[in-house]
Amino acid sequence: MSGALATNSSRTRARDVxxxxTCAVLDTAFADGQITADEHAGRTADAMKASxxxxxxxxxxxLQKATPRNAVAKVRRIDKIWYLAAASVVVATVIGFAALSGGDESAPAAAPVEQEIAAEPLAPIVSSTLDTTTASGIREFITRYNNKFGTTVIDxxxxxDGHASVTRxxxxxxxxxxxxDFRGGFAPRESATSRAADTAIFDLASVDIDKLAGYLAGASANLNVPDAKVSHIGMGSSSGRPGISxxxxxxxxADGWMEIAPDGRPIRIDPFQP
Incomplete structure:
Protein backbone atom coordinates (compact mmCIF):
# COMPACT_ATOMS: atom_id res chain seq x y z
CA MET A 1 0.00 0.00 0.00
CA SER A 2 1.61 3.32 -1.07
CA GLY A 3 1.35 6.80 0.42
CA ALA A 4 1.53 7.46 4.14
CA LEU A 5 1.02 3.81 5.07
CA ALA A 6 4.09 2.67 3.11
CA THR A 7 6.42 5.06 4.97
CA ASN A 8 5.72 3.36 8.29
CA SER A 9 6.61 -0.05 9.69
CA SER A 10 4.01 -2.77 9.19
CA ARG A 11 3.87 -3.01 12.98
CA THR A 12 2.98 0.65 13.43
CA ARG A 13 -0.35 1.05 15.15
CA ALA A 14 -3.15 2.13 12.79
CA ARG A 15 -5.16 5.29 13.34
CA ASP A 16 -8.87 5.72 12.72
CA VAL A 17 -8.05 7.83 9.68
CA THR A 22 -8.44 1.83 3.59
CA CYS A 23 -12.24 1.50 3.52
CA ALA A 24 -12.32 4.21 0.85
CA VAL A 25 -9.81 2.23 -1.24
CA LEU A 26 -11.97 -0.88 -0.89
CA ASP A 27 -15.08 1.09 -1.91
CA THR A 28 -13.29 2.22 -5.07
CA ALA A 29 -12.06 -1.30 -5.82
CA PHE A 30 -15.59 -2.68 -5.46
CA ALA A 31 -16.99 0.06 -7.72
CA ASP A 32 -14.28 -0.73 -10.30
CA GLY A 33 -15.11 -4.44 -10.26
CA GLN A 34 -11.80 -5.55 -8.76
CA ILE A 35 -13.45 -7.33 -5.83
CA THR A 36 -16.84 -8.91 -5.29
CA ALA A 37 -19.51 -7.73 -2.86
CA ASP A 38 -18.60 -10.54 -0.43
CA GLU A 39 -14.91 -9.68 -0.63
CA HIS A 40 -15.68 -6.00 -0.12
CA ALA A 41 -17.84 -6.67 2.93
CA GLY A 42 -15.27 -9.01 4.47
CA ARG A 43 -12.29 -6.76 3.85
CA THR A 44 -14.16 -3.68 5.09
CA ALA A 45 -15.03 -5.46 8.33
CA ASP A 46 -11.39 -6.52 8.72
CA ALA A 47 -10.20 -2.96 8.00
CA MET A 48 -12.38 -1.49 10.71
CA LYS A 49 -10.91 -3.98 13.21
CA ALA A 50 -7.28 -3.74 12.06
CA SER A 51 -4.78 -2.63 14.69
CA LEU A 63 -5.57 -3.97 -5.76
CA GLN A 64 -4.72 -1.65 -8.62
CA LYS A 65 -3.92 1.91 -7.60
CA ALA A 66 -4.73 1.08 -3.99
CA THR A 67 -4.13 4.51 -2.49
CA PRO A 68 -6.40 6.67 -0.36
CA ARG A 69 -5.68 9.65 -2.65
CA ASN A 70 -7.23 7.83 -5.62
CA ALA A 71 -10.44 7.12 -3.70
CA VAL A 72 -10.81 10.74 -2.62
CA ALA A 73 -9.93 12.00 -6.10
CA LYS A 74 -12.64 9.79 -7.61
CA VAL A 75 -15.25 11.28 -5.28
CA ARG A 76 -14.12 14.78 -6.25
CA ARG A 77 -14.37 13.89 -9.94
CA ILE A 78 -17.94 12.66 -9.40
CA ASP A 79 -18.88 15.92 -7.63
CA LYS A 80 -17.24 17.96 -10.39
CA ILE A 81 -19.12 16.09 -13.12
CA TRP A 82 -22.40 16.64 -11.23
CA TYR A 83 -21.77 20.36 -10.94
CA LEU A 84 -20.84 20.69 -14.62
CA ALA A 85 -23.95 18.77 -15.63
CA ALA A 86 -26.17 21.05 -13.54
CA ALA A 87 -24.60 24.17 -15.05
CA SER A 88 -25.05 22.73 -18.56
CA VAL A 89 -28.78 22.30 -17.90
CA VAL A 90 -29.05 25.98 -16.99
CA VAL A 91 -27.20 27.10 -20.14
CA ALA A 92 -29.31 24.82 -22.36
CA THR A 93 -32.50 26.19 -20.80
CA VAL A 94 -31.48 29.81 -21.45
CA ILE A 95 -30.50 29.08 -25.08
CA GLY A 96 -33.75 27.19 -25.72
CA PHE A 97 -35.85 30.01 -24.31
CA ALA A 98 -34.03 32.61 -26.43
CA ALA A 99 -34.57 30.52 -29.58
CA LEU A 100 -38.30 30.17 -28.95
CA SER A 101 -38.70 33.87 -28.22
CA GLY A 102 -36.83 34.83 -31.39
CA GLY A 103 -39.15 32.73 -33.57
CA ASP A 104 -42.38 34.35 -32.35
CA GLU A 105 -42.99 37.81 -33.84
CA SER A 106 -45.86 38.52 -31.42
CA ALA A 107 -43.72 37.83 -28.35
CA PRO A 108 -42.38 40.74 -26.27
CA ALA A 109 -38.86 41.97 -26.93
CA ALA A 110 -36.23 39.56 -25.64
CA ALA A 111 -33.83 42.20 -24.24
CA PRO A 112 -35.51 42.58 -20.80
CA VAL A 113 -35.59 38.79 -20.36
CA GLU A 114 -31.88 38.50 -21.21
CA GLN A 115 -31.06 41.23 -18.71
CA GLU A 116 -33.05 39.51 -16.00
CA ILE A 117 -31.31 36.17 -16.63
CA ALA A 118 -27.87 37.79 -16.70
CA ALA A 119 -28.53 39.30 -13.28
CA GLU A 120 -28.83 35.81 -11.76
CA PRO A 121 -25.42 34.01 -11.53
CA LEU A 122 -25.32 30.38 -12.55
CA ALA A 123 -25.34 28.11 -9.49
CA PRO A 124 -24.35 24.43 -9.26
CA ILE A 125 -27.74 23.60 -7.76
CA VAL A 126 -30.60 25.45 -9.40
CA SER A 127 -33.74 23.85 -7.99
CA SER A 128 -35.65 25.35 -5.09
CA THR A 129 -34.96 22.26 -3.02
CA LEU A 130 -31.86 20.13 -2.49
CA ASP A 131 -31.33 16.42 -2.15
CA THR A 132 -29.54 16.69 1.17
CA THR A 133 -28.93 12.95 1.30
CA THR A 134 -26.01 13.59 -1.09
CA ALA A 135 -22.61 15.12 -0.35
CA SER A 136 -23.18 17.85 -2.95
CA GLY A 137 -26.55 18.74 -1.43
CA ILE A 138 -25.14 18.93 2.10
CA ARG A 139 -22.23 21.05 0.90
CA GLU A 140 -24.67 23.53 -0.65
CA PHE A 141 -26.90 23.45 2.46
CA ILE A 142 -23.95 24.39 4.69
CA THR A 143 -23.11 27.28 2.38
CA ARG A 144 -26.69 28.56 2.42
CA TYR A 145 -26.98 28.13 6.19
CA ASN A 146 -23.80 30.10 6.78
CA ASN A 147 -24.88 32.83 4.36
CA LYS A 148 -28.27 33.10 6.06
CA PHE A 149 -27.26 33.00 9.73
CA GLY A 150 -23.57 33.89 9.71
CA THR A 151 -22.56 30.69 11.52
CA THR A 152 -22.19 26.97 10.95
CA VAL A 153 -22.92 25.98 14.55
CA ILE A 154 -26.05 23.95 15.33
CA ASP A 155 -27.33 21.60 18.02
CA ASP A 161 -34.25 14.20 -0.02
CA GLY A 162 -35.71 17.65 -0.62
CA HIS A 163 -35.78 19.00 2.92
CA ALA A 164 -33.92 19.23 6.20
CA SER A 165 -34.49 20.33 9.79
CA VAL A 166 -32.13 22.08 12.18
CA THR A 167 -32.24 22.65 15.93
CA ARG A 168 -30.04 25.41 17.32
CA ASP A 181 -37.27 23.83 8.48
CA PHE A 182 -35.39 23.94 5.19
CA ARG A 183 -37.09 23.40 1.84
CA GLY A 184 -34.93 25.50 -0.45
CA GLY A 185 -35.23 28.33 2.10
CA PHE A 186 -35.09 28.58 5.88
CA ALA A 187 -38.32 28.89 7.88
CA PRO A 188 -37.96 29.08 11.69
CA ARG A 189 -40.95 27.75 13.56
CA GLU A 190 -43.00 30.28 15.44
CA SER A 191 -42.15 29.38 19.03
CA ALA A 192 -38.89 28.56 20.84
CA THR A 193 -38.57 26.02 23.64
CA SER A 194 -36.20 25.66 26.57
CA ARG A 195 -32.62 24.55 25.92
CA ALA A 196 -30.30 22.94 28.46
CA ALA A 197 -27.24 25.01 29.32
CA ASP A 198 -24.90 22.06 28.70
CA THR A 199 -26.30 21.20 25.25
CA ALA A 200 -23.44 19.98 23.05
CA ILE A 201 -23.05 21.82 19.76
CA PHE A 202 -22.10 20.54 16.31
CA ASP A 203 -20.13 22.57 13.77
CA LEU A 204 -21.20 21.89 10.19
CA ALA A 205 -17.90 23.33 8.99
CA SER A 206 -16.08 20.38 10.60
CA VAL A 207 -17.66 17.87 8.20
CA ASP A 208 -15.20 16.41 5.68
CA ILE A 209 -17.51 16.38 2.66
CA ASP A 210 -15.13 14.26 0.55
CA LYS A 211 -14.95 11.54 3.20
CA LEU A 212 -18.74 11.71 3.66
CA ALA A 213 -19.19 11.27 -0.10
CA GLY A 214 -17.04 8.14 0.02
CA TYR A 215 -19.13 6.60 2.79
CA LEU A 216 -22.37 7.45 0.98
CA ALA A 217 -21.04 5.85 -2.22
CA GLY A 218 -20.08 2.65 -0.40
CA ALA A 219 -23.04 2.49 1.98
CA SER A 220 -24.90 -0.18 0.02
CA ALA A 221 -21.99 -2.62 0.17
CA ASN A 222 -20.76 -1.67 3.64
CA LEU A 223 -24.20 -2.11 5.18
CA ASN A 224 -25.13 -5.24 3.19
CA VAL A 225 -28.22 -3.58 1.68
CA PRO A 226 -28.45 -4.24 -2.10
CA ASP A 227 -29.64 -1.27 -4.17
CA ALA A 228 -29.74 0.83 -1.02
CA LYS A 229 -31.00 4.39 -0.93
CA VAL A 230 -29.99 6.82 1.79
CA SER A 231 -33.18 7.54 3.73
CA HIS A 232 -31.72 10.25 5.94
CA ILE A 233 -28.56 11.56 7.57
CA GLY A 234 -28.35 12.85 11.12
CA MET A 235 -25.68 15.17 12.55
CA GLY A 236 -25.25 16.07 16.21
CA SER A 237 -23.37 15.29 19.40
CA SER A 238 -24.02 12.41 21.76
CA SER A 239 -22.26 12.21 25.15
CA GLY A 240 -20.15 15.14 24.03
CA ARG A 241 -18.97 13.33 20.89
CA PRO A 242 -19.95 14.74 17.47
CA GLY A 243 -21.11 12.17 14.95
CA ILE A 244 -22.81 11.66 11.60
CA SER A 245 -25.34 8.83 11.26
CA ALA A 254 -33.60 -4.24 4.22
CA ASP A 255 -31.93 -1.47 6.18
CA GLY A 256 -28.76 -0.61 8.04
CA TRP A 257 -26.88 2.35 9.46
CA MET A 258 -23.39 3.55 10.28
CA GLU A 259 -21.89 6.33 12.35
CA ILE A 260 -18.76 8.27 11.44
CA ALA A 261 -16.95 11.22 12.97
CA PRO A 262 -17.11 14.56 11.11
CA ASP A 263 -13.51 14.05 9.93
CA GLY A 264 -14.39 10.65 8.42
CA ARG A 265 -13.20 8.30 11.18
CA PRO A 266 -15.49 5.24 11.45
CA ILE A 267 -17.29 4.91 14.79
CA ARG A 268 -19.88 2.17 14.37
CA ILE A 269 -21.40 0.05 11.61
CA ASP A 270 -24.67 -1.84 11.90
CA PRO A 271 -25.23 -3.76 8.63
CA PHE A 272 -28.39 -5.56 7.60
CA GLN A 273 -28.61 -9.10 8.94
CA PRO A 274 -30.80 -11.34 6.69
Missing part, protein backbone atom coordinates in the same frame (compact mmCIF):
# COMPACT_ATOMS: atom_id res chain seq x y z
CA UNK A 18 -5.90 4.97 8.28
CA UNK A 19 -8.83 2.57 8.65
CA UNK A 20 -11.17 5.09 6.98
CA UNK A 21 -8.72 5.59 4.08
CA UNK A 52 -1.61 -2.19 12.57
CA UNK A 53 -0.68 -0.66 9.22
CA UNK A 54 0.56 -4.06 8.07
CA UNK A 55 -2.89 -5.58 8.53
CA UNK A 56 -4.40 -2.75 6.49
CA UNK A 57 -1.76 -3.13 3.79
CA UNK A 58 -2.61 -6.82 3.32
CA UNK A 59 -6.24 -5.91 2.60
CA UNK A 60 -5.39 -3.69 -0.40
CA UNK A 61 -1.97 -4.97 -1.56
CA UNK A 62 -3.44 -6.89 -4.54
CA UNK A 156 -28.44 18.92 15.55
CA UNK A 157 -29.70 18.44 12.00
CA UNK A 158 -31.53 15.81 9.96
CA UNK A 159 -31.20 15.67 6.18
CA UNK A 160 -33.68 14.14 3.73
CA UNK A 169 -29.74 27.94 20.12
CA UNK A 170 -32.14 30.83 19.62
CA UNK A 171 -30.39 34.13 18.78
CA UNK A 172 -32.24 35.83 21.64
CA UNK A 173 -30.94 33.50 24.36
CA UNK A 174 -28.75 30.36 24.65
CA UNK A 175 -31.36 29.03 27.10
CA UNK A 176 -33.89 28.77 24.26
CA UNK A 177 -33.75 26.59 21.18
CA UNK A 178 -35.45 27.04 17.85
CA UNK A 179 -36.32 24.57 15.14
CA UNK A 180 -35.78 25.54 11.53
CA UNK A 246 -26.14 7.47 7.80
CA UNK A 247 -29.32 5.39 7.39
CA UNK A 248 -30.07 3.34 4.26
CA UNK A 249 -32.87 1.08 3.08
CA UNK A 250 -34.07 -0.62 -0.08
CA UNK A 251 -37.41 -1.47 -1.67
CA UNK A 252 -37.43 -4.92 -0.05
CA UNK A 253 -37.28 -3.54 3.48
Missing amino acids: DRAD TLGQLDLLVRD SANFY AAPSSPNLKEDI IYVENALG
Whole structure:
Protein backbone atom coordinates (compact mmCIF):
# COMPACT_ATOMS: atom_id res chain seq x y z
CA MET A 1 0.00 0.00 0.00
CA SER A 2 1.61 3.32 -1.07
CA GLY A 3 1.35 6.80 0.42
CA ALA A 4 1.53 7.46 4.14
CA LEU A 5 1.02 3.81 5.07
CA ALA A 6 4.09 2.67 3.11
CA THR A 7 6.42 5.06 4.97
CA ASN A 8 5.72 3.36 8.29
CA SER A 9 6.61 -0.05 9.69
CA SER A 10 4.01 -2.77 9.19
CA ARG A 11 3.87 -3.01 12.98
CA THR A 12 2.98 0.65 13.43
CA ARG A 13 -0.35 1.05 15.15
CA ALA A 14 -3.15 2.13 12.79
CA ARG A 15 -5.16 5.29 13.34
CA ASP A 16 -8.87 5.72 12.72
CA VAL A 17 -8.05 7.83 9.68
CA ASP A 18 -5.90 4.97 8.28
CA ARG A 19 -8.83 2.57 8.65
CA ALA A 20 -11.17 5.09 6.98
CA ASP A 21 -8.72 5.59 4.08
CA THR A 22 -8.44 1.83 3.59
CA CYS A 23 -12.24 1.50 3.52
CA ALA A 24 -12.32 4.21 0.85
CA VAL A 25 -9.81 2.23 -1.24
CA LEU A 26 -11.97 -0.88 -0.89
CA ASP A 27 -15.08 1.09 -1.91
CA THR A 28 -13.29 2.22 -5.07
CA ALA A 29 -12.06 -1.30 -5.82
CA PHE A 30 -15.59 -2.68 -5.46
CA ALA A 31 -16.99 0.06 -7.72
CA ASP A 32 -14.28 -0.73 -10.30
CA GLY A 33 -15.11 -4.44 -10.26
CA GLN A 34 -11.80 -5.55 -8.76
CA ILE A 35 -13.45 -7.33 -5.83
CA THR A 36 -16.84 -8.91 -5.29
CA ALA A 37 -19.51 -7.73 -2.86
CA ASP A 38 -18.60 -10.54 -0.43
CA GLU A 39 -14.91 -9.68 -0.63
CA HIS A 40 -15.68 -6.00 -0.12
CA ALA A 41 -17.84 -6.67 2.93
CA GLY A 42 -15.27 -9.01 4.47
CA ARG A 43 -12.29 -6.76 3.85
CA THR A 44 -14.16 -3.68 5.09
CA ALA A 45 -15.03 -5.46 8.33
CA ASP A 46 -11.39 -6.52 8.72
CA ALA A 47 -10.20 -2.96 8.00
CA MET A 48 -12.38 -1.49 10.71
CA LYS A 49 -10.91 -3.98 13.21
CA ALA A 50 -7.28 -3.74 12.06
CA SER A 51 -4.78 -2.63 14.69
CA THR A 52 -1.61 -2.19 12.57
CA LEU A 53 -0.68 -0.66 9.22
CA GLY A 54 0.56 -4.06 8.07
CA GLN A 55 -2.89 -5.58 8.53
CA LEU A 56 -4.40 -2.75 6.49
CA ASP A 57 -1.76 -3.13 3.79
CA LEU A 58 -2.61 -6.82 3.32
CA LEU A 59 -6.24 -5.91 2.60
CA VAL A 60 -5.39 -3.69 -0.40
CA ARG A 61 -1.97 -4.97 -1.56
CA ASP A 62 -3.44 -6.89 -4.54
CA LEU A 63 -5.57 -3.97 -5.76
CA GLN A 64 -4.72 -1.65 -8.62
CA LYS A 65 -3.92 1.91 -7.60
CA ALA A 66 -4.73 1.08 -3.99
CA THR A 67 -4.13 4.51 -2.49
CA PRO A 68 -6.40 6.67 -0.36
CA ARG A 69 -5.68 9.65 -2.65
CA ASN A 70 -7.23 7.83 -5.62
CA ALA A 71 -10.44 7.12 -3.70
CA VAL A 72 -10.81 10.74 -2.62
CA ALA A 73 -9.93 12.00 -6.10
CA LYS A 74 -12.64 9.79 -7.61
CA VAL A 75 -15.25 11.28 -5.28
CA ARG A 76 -14.12 14.78 -6.25
CA ARG A 77 -14.37 13.89 -9.94
CA ILE A 78 -17.94 12.66 -9.40
CA ASP A 79 -18.88 15.92 -7.63
CA LYS A 80 -17.24 17.96 -10.39
CA ILE A 81 -19.12 16.09 -13.12
CA TRP A 82 -22.40 16.64 -11.23
CA TYR A 83 -21.77 20.36 -10.94
CA LEU A 84 -20.84 20.69 -14.62
CA ALA A 85 -23.95 18.77 -15.63
CA ALA A 86 -26.17 21.05 -13.54
CA ALA A 87 -24.60 24.17 -15.05
CA SER A 88 -25.05 22.73 -18.56
CA VAL A 89 -28.78 22.30 -17.90
CA VAL A 90 -29.05 25.98 -16.99
CA VAL A 91 -27.20 27.10 -20.14
CA ALA A 92 -29.31 24.82 -22.36
CA THR A 93 -32.50 26.19 -20.80
CA VAL A 94 -31.48 29.81 -21.45
CA ILE A 95 -30.50 29.08 -25.08
CA GLY A 96 -33.75 27.19 -25.72
CA PHE A 97 -35.85 30.01 -24.31
CA ALA A 98 -34.03 32.61 -26.43
CA ALA A 99 -34.57 30.52 -29.58
CA LEU A 100 -38.30 30.17 -28.95
CA SER A 101 -38.70 33.87 -28.22
CA GLY A 102 -36.83 34.83 -31.39
CA GLY A 103 -39.15 32.73 -33.57
CA ASP A 104 -42.38 34.35 -32.35
CA GLU A 105 -42.99 37.81 -33.84
CA SER A 106 -45.86 38.52 -31.42
CA ALA A 107 -43.72 37.83 -28.35
CA PRO A 108 -42.38 40.74 -26.27
CA ALA A 109 -38.86 41.97 -26.93
CA ALA A 110 -36.23 39.56 -25.64
CA ALA A 111 -33.83 42.20 -24.24
CA PRO A 112 -35.51 42.58 -20.80
CA VAL A 113 -35.59 38.79 -20.36
CA GLU A 114 -31.88 38.50 -21.21
CA GLN A 115 -31.06 41.23 -18.71
CA GLU A 116 -33.05 39.51 -16.00
CA ILE A 117 -31.31 36.17 -16.63
CA ALA A 118 -27.87 37.79 -16.70
CA ALA A 119 -28.53 39.30 -13.28
CA GLU A 120 -28.83 35.81 -11.76
CA PRO A 121 -25.42 34.01 -11.53
CA LEU A 122 -25.32 30.38 -12.55
CA ALA A 123 -25.34 28.11 -9.49
CA PRO A 124 -24.35 24.43 -9.26
CA ILE A 125 -27.74 23.60 -7.76
CA VAL A 126 -30.60 25.45 -9.40
CA SER A 127 -33.74 23.85 -7.99
CA SER A 128 -35.65 25.35 -5.09
CA THR A 129 -34.96 22.26 -3.02
CA LEU A 130 -31.86 20.13 -2.49
CA ASP A 131 -31.33 16.42 -2.15
CA THR A 132 -29.54 16.69 1.17
CA THR A 133 -28.93 12.95 1.30
CA THR A 134 -26.01 13.59 -1.09
CA ALA A 135 -22.61 15.12 -0.35
CA SER A 136 -23.18 17.85 -2.95
CA GLY A 137 -26.55 18.74 -1.43
CA ILE A 138 -25.14 18.93 2.10
CA ARG A 139 -22.23 21.05 0.90
CA GLU A 140 -24.67 23.53 -0.65
CA PHE A 141 -26.90 23.45 2.46
CA ILE A 142 -23.95 24.39 4.69
CA THR A 143 -23.11 27.28 2.38
CA ARG A 144 -26.69 28.56 2.42
CA TYR A 145 -26.98 28.13 6.19
CA ASN A 146 -23.80 30.10 6.78
CA ASN A 147 -24.88 32.83 4.36
CA LYS A 148 -28.27 33.10 6.06
CA PHE A 149 -27.26 33.00 9.73
CA GLY A 150 -23.57 33.89 9.71
CA THR A 151 -22.56 30.69 11.52
CA THR A 152 -22.19 26.97 10.95
CA VAL A 153 -22.92 25.98 14.55
CA ILE A 154 -26.05 23.95 15.33
CA ASP A 155 -27.33 21.60 18.02
CA SER A 156 -28.44 18.92 15.55
CA ALA A 157 -29.70 18.44 12.00
CA ASN A 158 -31.53 15.81 9.96
CA PHE A 159 -31.20 15.67 6.18
CA TYR A 160 -33.68 14.14 3.73
CA ASP A 161 -34.25 14.20 -0.02
CA GLY A 162 -35.71 17.65 -0.62
CA HIS A 163 -35.78 19.00 2.92
CA ALA A 164 -33.92 19.23 6.20
CA SER A 165 -34.49 20.33 9.79
CA VAL A 166 -32.13 22.08 12.18
CA THR A 167 -32.24 22.65 15.93
CA ARG A 168 -30.04 25.41 17.32
CA ALA A 169 -29.74 27.94 20.12
CA ALA A 170 -32.14 30.83 19.62
CA PRO A 171 -30.39 34.13 18.78
CA SER A 172 -32.24 35.83 21.64
CA SER A 173 -30.94 33.50 24.36
CA PRO A 174 -28.75 30.36 24.65
CA ASN A 175 -31.36 29.03 27.10
CA LEU A 176 -33.89 28.77 24.26
CA LYS A 177 -33.75 26.59 21.18
CA GLU A 178 -35.45 27.04 17.85
CA ASP A 179 -36.32 24.57 15.14
CA ILE A 180 -35.78 25.54 11.53
CA ASP A 181 -37.27 23.83 8.48
CA PHE A 182 -35.39 23.94 5.19
CA ARG A 183 -37.09 23.40 1.84
CA GLY A 184 -34.93 25.50 -0.45
CA GLY A 185 -35.23 28.33 2.10
CA PHE A 186 -35.09 28.58 5.88
CA ALA A 187 -38.32 28.89 7.88
CA PRO A 188 -37.96 29.08 11.69
CA ARG A 189 -40.95 27.75 13.56
CA GLU A 190 -43.00 30.28 15.44
CA SER A 191 -42.15 29.38 19.03
CA ALA A 192 -38.89 28.56 20.84
CA THR A 193 -38.57 26.02 23.64
CA SER A 194 -36.20 25.66 26.57
CA ARG A 195 -32.62 24.55 25.92
CA ALA A 196 -30.30 22.94 28.46
CA ALA A 197 -27.24 25.01 29.32
CA ASP A 198 -24.90 22.06 28.70
CA THR A 199 -26.30 21.20 25.25
CA ALA A 200 -23.44 19.98 23.05
CA ILE A 201 -23.05 21.82 19.76
CA PHE A 202 -22.10 20.54 16.31
CA ASP A 203 -20.13 22.57 13.77
CA LEU A 204 -21.20 21.89 10.19
CA ALA A 205 -17.90 23.33 8.99
CA SER A 206 -16.08 20.38 10.60
CA VAL A 207 -17.66 17.87 8.20
CA ASP A 208 -15.20 16.41 5.68
CA ILE A 209 -17.51 16.38 2.66
CA ASP A 210 -15.13 14.26 0.55
CA LYS A 211 -14.95 11.54 3.20
CA LEU A 212 -18.74 11.71 3.66
CA ALA A 213 -19.19 11.27 -0.10
CA GLY A 214 -17.04 8.14 0.02
CA TYR A 215 -19.13 6.60 2.79
CA LEU A 216 -22.37 7.45 0.98
CA ALA A 217 -21.04 5.85 -2.22
CA GLY A 218 -20.08 2.65 -0.40
CA ALA A 219 -23.04 2.49 1.98
CA SER A 220 -24.90 -0.18 0.02
CA ALA A 221 -21.99 -2.62 0.17
CA ASN A 222 -20.76 -1.67 3.64
CA LEU A 223 -24.20 -2.11 5.18
CA ASN A 224 -25.13 -5.24 3.19
CA VAL A 225 -28.22 -3.58 1.68
CA PRO A 226 -28.45 -4.24 -2.10
CA ASP A 227 -29.64 -1.27 -4.17
CA ALA A 228 -29.74 0.83 -1.02
CA LYS A 229 -31.00 4.39 -0.93
CA VAL A 230 -29.99 6.82 1.79
CA SER A 231 -33.18 7.54 3.73
CA HIS A 232 -31.72 10.25 5.94
CA ILE A 233 -28.56 11.56 7.57
CA GLY A 234 -28.35 12.85 11.12
CA MET A 235 -25.68 15.17 12.55
CA GLY A 236 -25.25 16.07 16.21
CA SER A 237 -23.37 15.29 19.40
CA SER A 238 -24.02 12.41 21.76
CA SER A 239 -22.26 12.21 25.15
CA GLY A 240 -20.15 15.14 24.03
CA ARG A 241 -18.97 13.33 20.89
CA PRO A 242 -19.95 14.74 17.47
CA GLY A 243 -21.11 12.17 14.95
CA ILE A 244 -22.81 11.66 11.60
CA SER A 245 -25.34 8.83 11.26
CA ILE A 246 -26.14 7.47 7.80
CA TYR A 247 -29.32 5.39 7.39
CA VAL A 248 -30.07 3.34 4.26
CA GLU A 249 -32.87 1.08 3.08
CA ASN A 250 -34.07 -0.62 -0.08
CA ALA A 251 -37.41 -1.47 -1.67
CA LEU A 252 -37.43 -4.92 -0.05
CA GLY A 253 -37.28 -3.54 3.48
CA ALA A 254 -33.60 -4.24 4.22
CA ASP A 255 -31.93 -1.47 6.18
CA GLY A 256 -28.76 -0.61 8.04
CA TRP A 257 -26.88 2.35 9.46
CA MET A 258 -23.39 3.55 10.28
CA GLU A 259 -21.89 6.33 12.35
CA ILE A 260 -18.76 8.27 11.44
CA ALA A 261 -16.95 11.22 12.97
CA PRO A 262 -17.11 14.56 11.11
CA ASP A 263 -13.51 14.05 9.93
CA GLY A 264 -14.39 10.65 8.42
CA ARG A 265 -13.20 8.30 11.18
CA PRO A 266 -15.49 5.24 11.45
CA ILE A 267 -17.29 4.91 14.79
CA ARG A 268 -19.88 2.17 14.37
CA ILE A 269 -21.40 0.05 11.61
CA ASP A 270 -24.67 -1.84 11.90
CA PRO A 271 -25.23 -3.76 8.63
CA PHE A 272 -28.39 -5.56 7.60
CA GLN A 273 -28.61 -9.10 8.94
CA PRO A 274 -30.80 -11.34 6.69
